[in-house]
Amino acid sequence: MYSLPIALHIPDGFLSNGVSAVLWVVAIVIIAYGLRVANVSLTEDRVPLLGVLAAFIFAGQMLNFPVAGGTSGHFLGAALAAVLLGPWIACIVTAVVIAVQAIAFADGGITVLGANIVNMGALGALLAGFLMVAALRVLPKTRGAFLGTVAVVAWTAVMVGAIATALQLAISGTVPLGTVLPAMVGVHALIGIGEAVITVAAVSAVLASRPDLIAIGDPERYAAGAPALAGEGAR
Amino acid sequence: MSGLCSHALELTGLAGDPGSRVHRLDPRAKIVGLFSVTIIAVSTPLAHWPVYVCCVAVLATYAAAARVSPRAVWRRVRFILPLVLLVAVFVPFVRSGGDSWAFGPLTIHQAGLEVLGAVSAKALIGTVGAALLGATTTFPSVLRGLEAMRMPRLLVLIAAFMYRYLFVIVEEAGRMRAALVSRGYAPRNALQVGAMGRMASAMFLRTYSRGERVYHAMLARGYNGTMPQLHPLAFGRADAVFVAGVLAVTLSARIAGATA
Numbered sequence: 001m002y003s004l005p006i007a008l009h010i011p012d013g014f015l016s017n018g019v020s021a022v023l024w025v026v027a028i029v030i031i032a033y034g035l036r037v038a039n040v041s042l043t044e045d046r047v048p049l050l051g052v053l054a055a056f057i058f059a060g061q062m063l064n065f066p067v068a069g070g071t072s073g074h075f076l077g078a079a080l081a082a083v084l085l086g087p088w089i090a091c092i093v094t095a096v097v098i099a100v101q102a103i104a105f106a107d108g109g110i111t112v113l114g115a116n117i118v119n120m121g122a123l124g125a126l127l128a129g130f131l132m133v134a135a136l137r138v139l140p141k142t143r144g145a146f147l148g149t150v151a152v153v154a155w156t157a158v159m160v161g162a163i164a165t166a167l168q169l170a171i172s173g174t175v176p177l178g179t180v181l182p183a184m185v186g187v188h189a190l191i192g193i194g195e196a197v198i199t200v201a202a203v204s205a206v207l208a209s210r211p212d213l214i215a216i217g218d219p220e221r222y223a224a225g226a227p228a229l230a231g232e233g234a235r
Numbered sequence: 236m237s238g239l240c241s242h243a244l245e246l247t248g249l250a251g252d253p254g255s256r257v258h259r260l261d262p263r264a265k266i267v268g269l270f271s272v273t274i275i276a277v278s279t280p281l282a283h284w285p286v287y288v289c290c291v292a293v294l295a296t297y298a299a300a301a302r303v304s305p306r307a308v309w310r311r312v313r314f315i316l317p318l319v320l321l322v323a324v325f326v327p328f329v330r331s332g333g334d335s336w337a338f339g340p341l342t343i344h345q346a347g348l349e350v351l352g353a354v355s356a357k358a359l360i361g362t363v364g365a366a367l368l369g370a371t372t373t374f375p376s377v378l379r380g381l382e383a384m385r386m387p388r389l390l391v392l393i394a395a396f397m398y399r400y401l402f403v404i405v406e407e408a409g410r411m412r413a414a415l416v417s418r419g420y421a422p423r424n425a426l427q428v429g430a431m432g433r434m435a436s437a438m439f440l441r442t443y444s445r446g447e448r449v450y451h452a453m454l455a456r457g458y459n460g461t462m463p464q465l466h467p468l469a470f471g472r473a474d475a476v477f478v479a480g481v482l483a484v485t486l487s488a489r490i491a492g493a494t495a
Contacts, residue, residue, distance in 0.1 A: 011315050012277050013357020014322075020277070035387055047389065048453065051396020052446035053439075058401055059408040060435050065428045073425070075435070084439070096393045104247050104374050104398065106311055106365035109358070110270050111277045174354055179325050194425035201432025202439065210440060 009101065010116055010165065012109030016172035023168070024114030030122045031095055037088040050085075054093045057081055058100070065194045073191030076161070078124030079154035080199045084206070086215040087129025094121025119165045124157030129216060131156065136217045143207070146217055147200050154199035155192035162188035250370040251303035256473065258301055258371050262380030264474035265372050268481040269297075269364045275485045276360040281353040283492030286485070290360050293484055294367060303370045311366035312359070319355050326351050374398050383468055395462070400445070408438055 015023075063075040081090035095117045102108040108116045131153045139145040166184040170177035203214070211219040252258065257265075272290050279286040298308060326347045333345030368377065375395065382391045411434050422428050 011318055011358035012273055012361025013354045014318075017278050031387075031390070035389055038389060047392050048396050048450040049443065049446035050393045052400045052404065052442050052449065054393055054397035055401045055404045056439055056442040058397065059405045059438065062405060062408055063412070063428075063431050063435065065422055065425060065431065067425060075431070080435070092390070093393065096390055096397060099390075100374075100394055100397060102365060103377060104369055106362050106369060107314070109277075109361040110273050110365060111361065174350060175322060175326060176329050179329050190425050194428045197426060197428050198432035198435055201429040202436035205433050205436035206439065210443075213440075213443060 009098075009108035009120070010112045010169075012111050014109070014172065014174050015112050015115055015168055016174075019168050019172045020111050020115060023112070023118050027095065027114035027117040027122065030091055030118070030126070034088040034091040034095075038092055041086075041089070050089065050093055053081070053085065054096050054100075057094060057097050061097075063198065065198075067187060067190045067194070071187065073187070073194055075198050076120060076124065076158060076195060078121055078161070079128035079150070079157040079195070080202055082125040082129035082153075082157075083132065083150060083199070083203055083214060083216050087126045089215075090125035090129065091122045094125055097121070115165075115168055119161045119168070123164055124161050127160055128153040128157045132216050141218065143204075146207075146219070147204055150203050151196040151200045154196040158188050158192035158195045159185070162191075247369055247374070249373060250307040251298075251301040255301045255371075257297060260371075260477055261468055261470045261474040262372050262376040263384055263468070263470060264478050265368055266377065266380050266384070268478050269294075269368045271482060272485055273361045273364045275489050277357045279489060279492065281349050281356075283489070284352075284356070286488045286492050287356045287360065289488035290485055291363075293481055294360065294363050297371075298367055301367070301371045303367065307370065308363060308366055311370070312362045315358055315362050319358055322354055323351055326354075379464070379468060396449075400442075400449070403445075404438070404442055407441070408434075411438060 057077045057080075060075050060077045060080070064072045065074070067073045078090065078094055081094055084090075085093060098108060098116050098121055099113060102110055102113050102116070132149055135149045135152075136146065139149065162184045163181070166177070166181045169175045169180050206213055207219055249258070272293055276287055276290040298305070327343045328341055328347065330347035330350060331344045332347075333349070335342050335344045337343075372380075375398070378391050378395050378398075382388065415430060415434065420430055422431075
């Protein structure tokens, strides 16, 4: 069975020079600020950890799932990274993942690397992270509200990335907006559901076994209530 | 693992003759040379298409000198075809302008064909350029080159650790996915993917403790924040000639095209 993977990695040439340049600047500003946050909040011993977590996100993106009509989407992981690492560190880690995909695997163009970093990593991670912080301030401090918020921000992160990609392709004159926007929004509304289901299941399992590893909110408070099923399992 | 994997891991690493002059160039020279070919091609409008030909010729010469076979290049770049196809399916019909030709109910417009031509040429050149860099330079030396070119150290370190453990972790994900499939897991829609999330968290927790173990093992072996390097990078005359040659050919084509 062959299914067409829907990838958001934009190749070289799909964006106009102006759009590529602007998004490079945006990506560099975000990464520079993220590095400042990281240098303040990270000790040296966390660096290998960030490296293996980047490898984890890369491996997570292998999780293909069916969407509709023979197409499949794959897990993106920006929201999960934001929940586990905090929004700024998640930006850095997803940016490294996307850059390695471009340089070592030729997946996604070099001239549009800034756009890919913004669309597939930074936008989702920042949006998911800050939406969660804002939502958790007003919502009741329960496990259900926390996981519900995770679902909403994971879906939103995918949608915003897709809409941003569609807008950039349209502004560049590659594909007309009327064609690309409904197509991207339609497919990613479904991919976003898969992303939300995976992210919620992942976060609830981490809550159950290692709530101390969750960077956003007050996870220790609602950790109880689910059986520990992950952890150092059968090896 | 086909069918589960959006990044074919076997399509990375060196190809061609590892002892060739191209493989032995300084990584900085190859990064600058190949990425400038891509940047020059991408910045060129379709009207100056001879520049694309020139870029393709430079890449072909590079591949031939490194003895990277066309087959190896094709295997690494063919995954962009669906994306180009996606543009090909829509753009010539919906983007109007210039001459147009009617085929039954469909109309093909010249402006759309021009966009398609430019996009395919640029995507091809960019992807082949990156694939050739990967085929002639090991990823650790690409990273050393980038570090020498003032890439922030934290990013280089994260990328280095990521690449080192990538294959271990991806194969672990493949094994876990195989375990799910062997127990009859076959999701039909996006609501049935919760098991993948639990798998992802098991993978995350294992990865996290692996990261901690790795770091402590490194400390035990005397890691002090920098990786020792056996051979320092040296940007020699051959590297300068290579970069100058690539830039001379592509830039002169670009400038000639712009002024013609």
